[in-house]
Amino acid sequence: MFRLNLKIALRNLWKNKVASLINMTGLAIGLAACLMLLVYVLYEWNFDKHSKNAGSTYVTLTNIRDDSGKVMFTFDGTTTALGPLIKAGIPEVKYLCRTSYGSNSLIANKANSFKKQGRFAEPDFLKIFDFQFISGDPRTAMKQPKSVVLTESTARVLFGTADVLNKTVRYQDREDLSVTGVIRDLPDNSSNKFDFLMPWSFYELVDPGLKNLNWDNYSFITLVTLHPGADPAAVNKKLDVLIKKNRNITGPLQPYFFFPLSKMHLYGKFEEGKSVGGAIAQIWLYIALAGGILLIACVNFMNMATARSEKRAREVGIKKTIGATRSSLILQFLLESLILAFVSILLAIALVEAFLPAMNNLLGIRIDITYFNGYIWLGILAVLLFTGLAAGGYPAFYLSSFNPVQTLKRKVGRGSFSVRLRQILIVGQFCFTVLLIISTLIIYRQLQYIKNRPLGADTNALVEMPQEGQLYDKFELFKTNLLNSGAVSSVCQTSVSLVHHSSNFNGLEWPGITPQERSILFNQVATTYDFIQTNGLKLIMGRDFSKQYASDSAAVLVSAAAVKTMKLKDPLGKVLKVGGQQGTIIGVFQDYVWDSPYKSNTPLIVNFNKGYGGNITIKLKADRGLKEGMETVRRIARQINPAYPVEMNFVDNAYEEMMQKERKLGILSNLFGGLAIFISCLGLYGLVAYSAEQRTREFGVRKVLGASVLNLMQLLSVSFIKMIAIAIMIAVPVALYLMNTWLQNFEYHTGISWWIIALASAGTLVIAMLTLSFQAYKSAVANPADALKYE
């Protein structure tokens, strides 16, 4: 019997090829989209959750206060003195390590040199993260100052093999380090990534100033792992008391606190010292998107299956008259839709396999299908059962309950229950589609808005390269050679990149300062000559640093925002003081965008300091050809600084990268929004096709009686159009509310114009109408004789 039922099922599928294809591919595409999103969500979700201590590992966060004592911002930068104090004062801390933020540094095996992410850390780092050692001993790997732990891929790049224990590598062309360990590569979704790891004791050799514990320089991360069973809240309280007592701080605000490392990635947005979410909002968005798409696909599947099943009422009747029991019929229908769902799922997995690399490429991440863990498989099974049973359930239980006489007489042509349910499902489906279209448009507009926001700097043909090796001492030579080459119009040296300033400081004094204002946070950039000219900043008043004035070594430039903050009426010539040093304001420039294009920045002070470089900014002559220009720069850099590979980046690209997260959101919402619309229309098409087929006879009769093609098309389309109109009416307010909430996340944001709503609504209607009319036209122009002779 199973075999025969299977035959009936397969032949039924084959007979309705188009419908079956729509049904299966719709579900497969929906499911594949959902799985891809979920894989991505899992990737984000599992950030920093790999090590076995992940649950009890915390990062120490610093609350920076403004003049009124309120938290201005919270970040993971801590000072060198904090770690030892915690270690001595809080026994619940099992492991503690200070580490540097990673930086791209030179590492070489003889002539084989590369720029790789290098980090310094105290030995507990290896206990906190329990990396997998391929060779070497985690207990001793960081004991000697001049040692280094490489990741497997770093070892391979340098030596061509991972078997490199006790070999020597050269760091920054200065020091030879002995390889004391090789570890497996870190998962992509780790925040504390590195290519090679060096002991803190070596850091103190490189930068002897670190030995003096200080409370001013927030350039280090302090990680702790608590003893099992320790209460994080109580430990945080202890930390508060400890710091306040030691640093003579009063007031309710906690200056430092421990925050779970595994939450940093998703919940890393802080307001007034409290986590208020962060990337998690997008994760929820993706989950909703995944669920919605799956729902649309399942709805399609169910709609088509139930619609088609009504046609099979006769089959049920016949089978019942010749002896089928109800249970055998229920089983048949359930089995049939389960098989269909199963095939779709196989197809979906194949699709995921095929398109995952493309998605990785698009999002700039690396996920593979091994991220499919037990939960995902369980989820897939649940989807299979849910879709299969829901789609097969209606015919299985409803049709099989009928008296065979009724089904044979076709009295169950259309169950009113199933029609109403189907209408509700279609409305729901299109609600979601309209919601997606509106959201996609608004996200796109917001991205454009931010992109088009004036940067305040001229980034055209502007490139940056790290200042390292000989480029420190021979910077002037480098600059002269570049300018003489004719390929470059301007060059400057700065302490930080134009795009990322993170040198916050407070304690600046200016004429007329109030005592509270001493704690206002400023940002600083150290530079030499040609800062304004090279970066294309706009001077509001005064001038750039110039060699004509020897006194410029004690001069500063300030941003317009800084002038406003300091409330200076006539800023030029005013003297600023910080930490015993002082500078005279010689110029004021318009604010430009750094760190985040979404919000306004802290006031900026640019001071003159020859010894504080790190970054070289070069303005190429665009008319000479960028490629030739870069080649020239590269040649000159190699002559002066042969030990280092030359790395140049366009500042434009760096700005683009700042919008990474939103760009991802844009890509995903565009892509999956489009898919959702496609699947919805696929379902609509299938249903109209089905309903047209059901009414073939009616149409034939109407045509014989004189109905026009347009009449018939209307007849077929009106009810669907009505449903879509209802969906639009429901979806628009919901979309408005959600997107407004989303836009509030940005200090600079676009508004929602009425035309977006109009466009989305009209677009949905037009797409739906096209889908409908195609099928409606086809059946309306059919020869009425064909329709009537049927049966």
Next chain:
Amino acid sequence: MIKIENLEKVYKTEEIETTALNGINLHVKEGEFVSIMGPSGCGKSTLLNVMGLLDKPESGSYQFGGTELLKLNDRERSNFRKRNMGFVFQNFNLIDELTVFENIELPLIYNKVAAAERKRLVNEIIERMNIVNRSGHFPQQLSGGQQQRVAVARALVTKPRLVLADEPTGNLDSSHGNEVMELLCELNEAGTTIVMVTHSSHDASFSNRIINLKDGHVISEKINKGRTEELI
């Protein structure tokens, strides 16, 4: 073999009640070929459906070989039906997705007949019905007459004691209709009891006894002498 007494069946809609069967009494002997005739709406199809256990009457008694069938539950009715009855419909009611062979095989499957035995039985009846060269075809590929032969073959393959036919020639032209009627006669001669609903007195003339219904009553009963004598 069949003893129907005081059978009543009422169809209710919101506004009106229609009495389809109003105290019907009917006896059918084993081996008989009974035709039920009457105007549209007289209740003849309802009577046939009740006899085939496809529909339930409000009251009355229906005994088949001494068993009271109206007391059976759904499952028992279904079991009784598949073992004892075969159906032939006006619109054939073949399953479009199954071939001729598979259509005929289906009732055997529901009766849990072993595969080899099924094959033998189906081939036997296909031969008897003269549709051997059609066994791999689908219903739509056959003429109406051929489809009805398949339907008859499907009704007979389980060797039922009773065949119920609902206007078996209604969708056929006269020559195909006659073919089907002759087939039913042959069956009847081989011992199968047949109850047939028909509009056509020509078709009814093939049977032993003609029962006339009107408004849910039996208004007359006629022994078809020619046929009965032929039988004797």
